[in-house]
Amino acid sequence: MVIQELDLEVRKSLSENLGLTSREAEIESRFILEHSLNVNHTYLIKNYDLVIEASKVKQIMNFVSDRISRKPLAYIFKEWxxxxxxxxxxxxxxIPRQDTELLVDLIINQHDEQGKIDILDLGTGSGAIGIALGNSFKNANVLLSDISLNATNIAKKNILRHKLKNVSVMQSDWFTKIPNKRFEVIVSNPPYIDEFDLHLKDEGLLYEPQEALISKQGGYADIIKIIKLSPxxxxPNGTLYIEHGYNQHEKINQLFLNNNFIKIKQNEDLNGIIRATSGKIKI
Ligand SMILES: C[S@@+](CC[C@H](N)C(=O)[O-])C[C@H]1O[C@@H](n2cnc3c(N)ncnc32)[C@H](O)[C@@H]1O
Structure with missing residues (x-):
């Protein structure tokens, strides 16, 4: 079977079984083929008539069956x-979101990448934010933390995978076990969805750990703790960066103001929605 035939078969199967539009099926098929064949998009297009060995075809069709059971691609591939x-x-x-890359961009734009700074990533999950920062700020010390032991083990694997000597990880319930030191940057993408929010029923979110998504007090409980304890x-002059929900920016701006933060900035995600707030601590 050549790549083109396989691509068409995967698209057909995804459209028929998941009700994807032809564009959505095209994108997912591309992800599956690129991942399985370990090639990029250009290679795929240029080699449409290349014959794929039977064992690869089988692996790809297994990925498709898993996907048809509605499992997200990131969990099927075990990487993202x-x-x-x-x-x-x-x-x-x-699963780390593209929107969360905004936090990394903001920090890179605001701080000297050569700086010997201390960075703390709270609620690190896979380690996404902190690892991206550790990779960009080679002279920084980056500490990742999460309440979940499984998450800290995954973050550890990712630190090793990217050979980052300047990044470490520990288990902690927000600040409870964080060493008694101070950071130039604290960043967090905490749980912030209200437990009654209907988005939790969205297909993608159903597979993800609920404790990574939901926060009490209408979605604000964890964000409030982080904003109150960060100072x-x-x-002095250190900055807190937080990702939050699409409808939370006004309250979060007020929380920053009430807790001694100045120079508060709010930034939009890829859809033009304010999803990140940062502020400097008043000296
Ligand atoms: C929205 S996820 C973000 C994961 C990752 N930072 C990212 O952006 O992809 C929130 C993370 O906060 C962690 N978390 C929840 N409650 C926590 C707590 N009390 N202390 C520390 N981490 C917590 C969850 O385990 C989860 O990994």
């Missing part, structure tokens, strides 16, 4: 790309 880094993943951790862990 974030900030151009391949990260190992299991259903114990959230004790920030160096």
């Amino acid at each position: 790309k974030f900030y151009d880094l391949r990260l190992h993943l299991t259903p114990d951790v959230l 004790k862990f920030l160096k």
Whole structure:
């Protein structure tokens, strides 16, 4: 079977069984073929008539069956790309989102990449944010933490995978076990979805760990803890960066103001929705 035939078969199967539009099926088929054959898009297009060995065809059709059971591709592949880094993943951790790359961009734009700074990534999951930062800020010390032991083990694997000597990980319930030191940057993409939010019923989210998504007090409980406690862990002029929900920016702006933060900035995600807030601690 050549790549083109396989591509058409995968698309057909995904459209018929998952009700994907032809564009959606085309994109998913591309992801599956690129991942399985370990090639990029250009290679795929240029080699449409290349014969694929039977064992590969079987692996690809197994991925398609898994996908038809509605499992997200990231959990099927056991890895996903974030900030151009391949990260190992299991259903114990959230699938890192492209929107979250915004936090990394903001930090890279605001701080000297050569700087010897201390960075803390709270609720690190797969390690996505902290690992991307550790990879960009080679002289920084980056500490990752998560309440979930499974998450910290996955983050550890990803640190080793990318050979980052400047990144370490520990288990902690927010700040409870964080060493008594101060950071230039604290960043977090915490759980922020209200337990009654209907988005939790969305197909993609059903497979992800609920404790990575849901927060009490209408989605604000964890964000409130982080904003209140961060000042004790920030160096003078240090900055806190938080990702939050599409309808939370006003309240979060107020929380930053109430907790001694200045120079508060709010930034839009790829869809033009305010999803990140940062602020500097008043000296
Ligand atoms: C939305 S996920 C973000 C994961 C990752 N940072 C990312 O952006 O892909 C939130 C993470 O916060 C962690 N978390 C939840 N409650 C926590 C707590 N009390 N202390 C520390 N981490 C917590 C979850 O285990 C989960 O990994």
